[in-house]
Amino acid sequence: MPPDGDRVASPAPPPSAARFLARLEALRSDEEQAKYRRYFKTGPGDYAEGDFFTGVRMGEVFELAKEFAGMELPDVDALLEQDIHESRAGAVKIMALQASAKKTPERRRRELFELYLRRHGRINNWDLVDLGAPRVVGGWLRDKPRNVLYDLARSPDLWERRTAIVATSWFLRDGEQDDTYAIAELLLGDPEDLIHKAVGGWLRDAGRGDRQRLLQFLDTHAPAMPRVALRHAIEHLDQAQRQNYLARRTAKRGHIGTDTPAFEPESAAAAVEVPPDRRRAAPKGPGTATTM
Numbered sequence: 001m002p003p004d005g006d007r008v009a010s011p012a013p014p015p016s017a018a019r020f021l022a023r024l025e026a027l028r029s030d031e032e033q034a035k036y037r038r039y040f041k042t043g044p045g046d047y048a049e050g051d052f053f054t055g056v057r058m059g060e061v062f063e064l065a066k067e068f069a070g071m072e073l074p075d076v077d078a079l080l081e082q083d084i085h086e087s088r089a090g091a092v093k094i095m096a097l098q099a100s101a102k103k104t105p106e107r108r109r110r111e112l113f114e115l116y117l118r119r120h121g122r123i124n125n126w127d128l129v130d131l132g133a134p135r136v137v138g139g140w141l142r143d144k145p146r147n148v149l150y151d152l153a154r155s156p157d158l159w160e161r162r163t164a165i166v167a168t169s170w171f172l173r174d175g176e177q178d179d180t181y182a183i184a185e186l187l188l189g190d191p192e193d194l195i196h197k198a199v200g201g202w203l204r205d206a207g208r209g210d211r212q213r214l215l216q217f218l219d220t221h222a223p224a225m226p227r228v229a230l231r232h233a234i235e236h237l238d239q240a241q242r243q244n245y246l247a248r249r250t251a252k253r254g255h256i257g258t259d260t261p262a263f264e265p266e267s268a269a270a271a272v273e274v275p276p277d278r279r280r281a282a283p284k285g286p287g288t289a290t291t292m
Contacts, residue, residue: 015068017078023064024086029055036085040125047158047194048125056086058127065093069101073111080122088122092132099135113140117148124159126194133163138170146179153186158194161187165198172205180206181217188225200225200232207236215241223248 013019033055042048071079071094079091098104099112116123116136123129141149153164165187168180184199207214214233222230222245230249234242 015071015075017071017075020064020068020071020075020079020090021082021084021087024054024056024061024084024090027056027060027064029057031055032057040085047192051085051125052083053085058086058089061086061090062093065090065097069094069097073115077115077119080119085125088124088128089131092116092123092128092136096132096135099139109140112136120157120160120163123163126159126162126198129159129162129166133166134169137163138167141167142170142174149179149183150186153183158192161190161192161195162198165195165202168202169205172202172209175209177206177210177213181213184217185221188221188229190226193226193228196226196228197232200229200235203229203233204235207233218245223251225249 033053036053036055040048040051040053042051042053068090076091076094079087079094082088095112095116099109113136116132123132137149149164149167152160155161155164165180165183168183171177171179180202184203187195187199190196190199203214203217218225218230218233225233227249230245234245237245
């Protein structure tokens with residue numbers, strides 16, 4: 001027994017799913033829950049039908065995730081299994097923190113990537129995809145073949161298709177734009193508004209690095225693009241350019257008499273091939289076998 005004043009502090013208990021959920025419960029708020037119900041579309045037939053929010057502010061969820069960032073993957077998986085949205089958000093945030101930490105070994109990054117894809121059914125809202133896809137999926141694929149993104153882009157699942165385009169944000173950081181444009185082209189005929197917003201937003205971000213390439217893409221595709229996607233893509237262009245592309249789209253739509261092109265996964269998949277440089281063999285090394 002150490003003398004008074006020299007007591008040794010007990011080690012902190014390991015970060016676990018049970019402790020995370022208990023902390024979430026202590027932070028819940030009926031007022032925040034009501035806000036989430038208005039913000040996210042959780043009603044019958046909506047994109048987030050049945051998603052349950054307990055009422056914890058996302059800033060608090062993220063701070064909690066930082067505290068529990070060392071959580072082992074079985075516990076992360078247990079958080080993903082919860083019906084509570086904030087639990088799944090915490091899980092994905094923990095995955096993103098681990099994936100981007102310099103000290104994380106390559107094997108764990110691969111395990112995080114595999115967990116994300118294996119449990120994509122629980123990563124089932126736009127905010128969850130946007131939290132995890134860039135770092136967990138895009139970060140892992142940074143120096144690897146990216147065929148999986150094209151498979152996701154052709155998926156019948158809305159959230160897997162969103163992951164395909166959102167994950168490319170990690171490549172844009174490195175000045176690589178090929179996958180963003182190729183996947184955007186694959187998704188131009190998508191029926192979902194949340195995909196239109198993502199496609200337009202990521203095209204806009206690609207245009208920050210190479211304005212001329214964005215203009216070339218718009219010259220070809222603007223007339224057939226969904227309005228939401230086009231408006232997001234042209235957001236940072238000057239007024240004359242924005243009006244030009246909107247007018248070209250309006251003229252084309254007036255001619256064909258439709259506002260949203262049909263989504264035909266098979267024909268879309270055939271139209272855009274995986275860029276040749278994305279088919280390169282994976283480098284050898286340890287562990288080598290992602291805006292509303």
